[in-house]
Amino acid sequence: xxxxxDYINDIKTDTGPYTPETFTQLESKxxxxxxxxxxxxxxxxxxAACAACVILCLTGLAAGPFRGQVNAAMKSASESxxxxxxxxxxxxxxxxxxxxxxxxxxxxxxxxKLESVILDDRQLMITLTQKYPGKITKQAKEELESIRNNVNxxxxxxxxxxxxxxxxxxxxxxxxxxxxxxxxxLPMLAAEIYLNDEKVSGIELIHPVEAEDGKVRVVYECELExxxxxxxxxxDTRIELQDAAGITDGKWFYEFKADGQELMxxxxxxxxxxxxxxxxxxxxxxxxxxxxxxxxxxxxxxxTKGLTLELRGKNDQGEIVWFRDYGAFEDGCGRFKLYQVxxxxxxxxxxxxxxxxxxxxxxxxxxxxxxxxxxxxxxxxK
Numbered sequence: 001x002x003x004x005x006d007y008i009n010d011i012k013t014d015t016g017p018y019t020p021e022t023f024t025q026l027e028s029k030x031x032x033x034x035x036x037x038x039x040x041x042x043x044x045x046x047x048a049a050c051a052a053c054v055i056l057c058l059t060g061l062a063a064g065p066f067r068g069q070v071n072a073a074m075k076s077a078s079e080s081x082x083x084x085x086x087x088x089x090x091x092x093x094x095x096x097x098x099x100x101x102x103x104x105x106x107x108x109x110x111x112x113k114l115e116s117v118i119l120d121d122r123q124l125m126i127t128l129t130q131k132y133p134g135k136i137t138k139q140a141k142e143e144l145e146s147i148r149n150n151v152n153x154x155x156x157x158x159x160x161x162x163x164x165x166x167x168x169x170x171x172x173x174x175x176x177x178x179x180x181x182x183x184x185x186l187p188m189l190a191a192e193i194y195l196n197d198e199k200v201s202g203i204e205l206i207h208p209v210e211a212e213d214g215k216v217r218v219v220y221e222c223e224l225e226x227x228x229x230x231x232x233x234x235x236d237t238r239i240e241l242q243d244a245a246g247i248t249d250g251k252w253f254y255e256f257k258a259d260g261q262e263l264m265x266x267x268x269x270x271x272x273x274x275x276x277x278x279x280x281x282x283x284x285x286x287x288x289x290x291x292x293x294x295x296x297x298x299x300x301x302x303x304t305k306g307l308t309l310e311l312r313g314k315n316d317q318g319e320i321v322w323f324r325d326y327g328a329f330e331d332g333c334g335r336f337k338l339y340q341v342x343x344x345x346x347x348x349x350x351x352x353x354x355x356x357x358x359x360x361x362x363x364x365x366x367x368x369x370x371x372x373x374x375x376x377x378x379x380x381x382k
Contacts, residue, residue, distance in 0.1 A: 094118055094293050096266045099237075099258045108250030109133040110187065112241060119237070119258060120267060120294060121229045122335075124193060124200070126220040126239065132186070136247070137214035140185035147211035154208055157190050157244065159222075160201035165190065165242040172244055187243040187250075191220055194238040201225045202329070223326070226301075226333030231260035267292040270380055276300075279358045279373045280307060284334075289381050296338035296346040298323055298379070303332060310370060311336050313354035315381075319345045321352055346381065353378045 097118045104113045111131040118125040137144065146152040157168060168190055173181065193200045203223045210217040229235070234257050241252040267290060274286040284302030291297075298311065309325040321342050328334030338346060355376045361368035 096262070097292070097294060099256060101254065101256055103254060105252045105254070107252055108248045110136070110248060110250050112189070112250075112252045114239070114252075114254050117237065117239075117256075117258070118294060119229075119235065120292065121231050121264060122224050122290075122297075122299070123294070124195075124220075124222040124224065125294070126191065126222070127217065128220075129215055129217050130187070130189065131215045134214070136186065143184075143186045144211045144214075144216070147208040147216060152208050154206050155188065157204045157206065158202075159190070159192065159204050160225075161199045165192070165244065168244040169246050184245050185247070186216070186245075187247045188245040189218070189241045189252075190244040191222070192240045192242075193222060194236075195229060196236050197238075223335075225329045226331050229260075231264040233260055234258070235260045268382065270382065272298075272379055274377055274379055276356060276377065277374045278304065278307060278309070278356065279360075286379065289379055291346050291381065296343060298336040300328075300334050300336070301332055302334070303328055304334060308359035309336075310357045311354045312357050312370075312372075313352055313376065315345050315349035316351050317345070317349065321345050321349075321354070323354070349381050351378050351380050351382075 113129045115127045205221040207219045239254045270289040284300045288299040311323040323336035356373045357370040
């Protein structure tokens with residue numbers, strides 16, 4: 001089953017006509033500020049009030065004679081998701097949004113350790129490690145090797161309130177070629193997530209990011225559908241994991257709480273009502289700009305199906321900014337995400353002037369080209 005990144009990687013693009021990126025003196029200073037902040041260390045860690053007694057023991061140990069080892073383990077979990085989010089550009093300080101859980105559960109011989117969870121009002125990110133018994137490790141040698149060599153892009157699963165794990169397994173069998181299905185030897189652990197006792201709907205992007213000695217670290221990026229999560233109170237979180245590939249019958253459950261107001265303290269949100277015309281004659285309405293350490297997003301209402309879109313332009317400092325469309329859900333709510341390399345350019349910006357760019361392939365040419373469409377528009381970012 002192919003995911004969104006597979007399709008994006010297949011696109012041949014020619015971005016030559018677009019202005020090359022340069023780093024200004026102001027931008028260099030902001031990068032230095034980020035580095036200094038990382039050297040000082042994270043502002044705070046939010047510890048989960050986890051139902052499992054393991055986390056209660058860890059919290060107690062963190063204040064006692066073993067606090068060095070425990071704190072080191074918690075720091076390791078935090079750094080793993082921080083590194084993945086940063087994509088090699090800089091270490092992001094995601095600690096204000098993070099609940100460190102560090103809870104192990106063994107089912108059907110597979111040990112799953114939930115390391116940490118990052119939550120804001122529209123998305124949930126989870127990092128965990130999966131440790132497999134020798135039998136699975138031997139069978140899945142090729143898959144483990146591809147993860148180790150960073151050639152495994154992961155996979156995407158659509159989750160909603162009405163679909164069960166059995167539905168996911170049936171869909172996988174129906175959508176994948178039999179030969180491809182036979183090649184899957186590692187369990188594909190999909191997650192059902194409940195926030196305040198309500199099952200969430202959205203897209204679940206599952207990224208295996210590291211592999212060694214039968215152990216795989218996986219990051220789950222769950223994009224919630226249009227309704228924003230109420231962050232004004234404590235968030236009760238419940239996660240259940242099962243194998244969508246049918247290799248194992250294991251089940252893993254985790255429960256904990258997080259303070260919603262604390263999680264959203266460092267998020268900038270600007271409500272918008274910006275109508276934008278598209279090359280196919282349709283229109284979308286950009287409804288919100290949001291920026292925090294997790295990312296920078298433009299949310300919209302409308303349909304961009306069939307188009308490969310980007311929003312390109314500059315911030316009020318004259319620095320290039322570049323958003324990619326990740327598409328809309330069935331209810332017509334979608335988002336554009338700022339490229340990681342441009343993230344530092346969202347800090348301190350008061351507005352951005354943007355234009356629609358769409359991918360078009362001319363007859364007789366091998367490579368498709370992004371072309372500008374329509375008039376430039378300006379959005380406030382503070």
